[in-house]
Amino acid sequence: MGTTKNQSELNLEIEAFIKHKDATNQGYSDKDKEFINQYIGAGGESASGKTGEGILYEFYTPSYIVELMWELAVHFGFKAGGHVLEPACGTGRFFAHSPTGSKLTGFETNPTSARIADILYPDAEIHNLYFENAFMEPPRYVSRIRQGLTWLKDYPFDLIIGNPPYGKYKNFYSSYFGWPKVILNEMFFMYYGLKMLKKGGLLVYIIPDRFMRNGASYSQMKKEMGWLCKLLDAYHLPPVFSKTSVATDIVVLQRT
Known part of the structure; x- marks a missing residue:
């Protein structure tokens, strides 16, 4: 769960982590919550390949x-x-x-x-x-x-x-x-x-x-x-x- 990746990569990792946790019906530890709390919106991320409304609004x-x-x-x-x-x-x-x-x-x-x-x-x-x-x-x-x-x-x-x-x-x-x-x-x-x-x-x-x-x-x-x-x-x-x-x-x- 390191944070050496850029934010776009970290966002993708968090998204996958949540999907896995929810699909397997697992709870979230304090450490898990600290990790997912690093997620931020896609605002200004068009250069990273992001699309949709988020690149305009999610700041x-x-x-x-x-x-x-x-x-x-x-x-x-x-x-x-x-x-x-x-x-x-x-x-x-x-x-x-x-x-x-x-x-x-x-x-x-x-x-x-x-x-x-x-x-x-x-x-x-x-x-x-x-x-x-x-x-x-x-x-x-x-x-x-x-x-x-x-x-x-x-x-x-x-x-x-x-x-x-x-x-x-x-x-x-x-x-x-x-x-x-x-x-x-x-x-x-x-x-x-x-x-x-x-x-x-x-x-x-x-x-x-x-x-x-x-x-x-x-x-x-x-x-x-x-x-x-x-x-x-x-x-x-x-x-x-x-x-x-x-x-x-x-x-x-x-x-x-």
């Missing part, structure tokens, strides 16, 4: 940023035992720093990442689905929910926290969400994340800095979000993700 958040975001959540009122939703949870890095007793729910499209989160955080409710599926009728997810907002049992949430995917909003489910018009992935995760919160609940995201500094392009969506929340705090960061130079902001929004 996992550094631990020091995760810790800072949790400090902000607690500072602005989140309390241990609250209900937490991470709509793009990866392997569960945000869960690792959640206060003891918090009830955790996550969505993740990458099946390996979702399985790792399930292994590392067995008390969390992990859905290997798009975040959009939370607003659609299960089990087929071919129509929007007509009564109510979501089927998630812990809705409404006290905290939405995480690192949503960035870039143009277009996937298998995007046609179901015509209004308000969503231009970018982070917009979808912000707007619909806010709708998942109880009154006074918090949304703490790390997002591209274009949202805070761009006016006209995002004015309609900002107006729609303005009906749902107020901005409590924001921090501009230098590039923090490996294999991308995207500058980011941490934003703290509160549902009104």
Whole structure:
């Protein structure tokens, strides 16, 4: 289980390891969990032969940023035992720093990442689905929910926290969400994340800095979000993700 390989090779080794463990119905030791926790997304890995959505979206958040975001959540009122939703949870890095007793729910499209989160955080409710599926009728997810907002049992949430995917909003489910018009992935995760919160609940995201500094392009969506929340705090960061130079902001929004 050495780590002298490059990350792409290590990811493949971890994927094979999990398939073998699950196929033979073996449990995971602490050493096994330490090994699989080295898995990261395919973000920026196109040169290594990776394909699919992951090369655009799977940039996992550094631990020091995760810790800072949790400090902000607690500072602005989140309390241990609250209900937490991470709509793009990866392997569960945000869960690792959640206060003891918090009830955790996550969505993740990458099946390996979702399985790792399930292994590392067995008390969390992990859905290997798009975040959009939370607003659609299960089990087929071919129509929007007509009564109510979501089927998630812990809705409404006290905290939405995480690192949503960035870039143009277009996937298998995007046609179901015509209004308000969503231009970018982070917009979808912000707007619909806010709708998942109880009154006074918090949304703490790390997002591209274009949202805070761009006016006209995002004015309609900002107006729609303005009906749902107020901005409590924001921090501009230098590039923090490996294999991308995207500058980011941490934003703290509160549902009104």
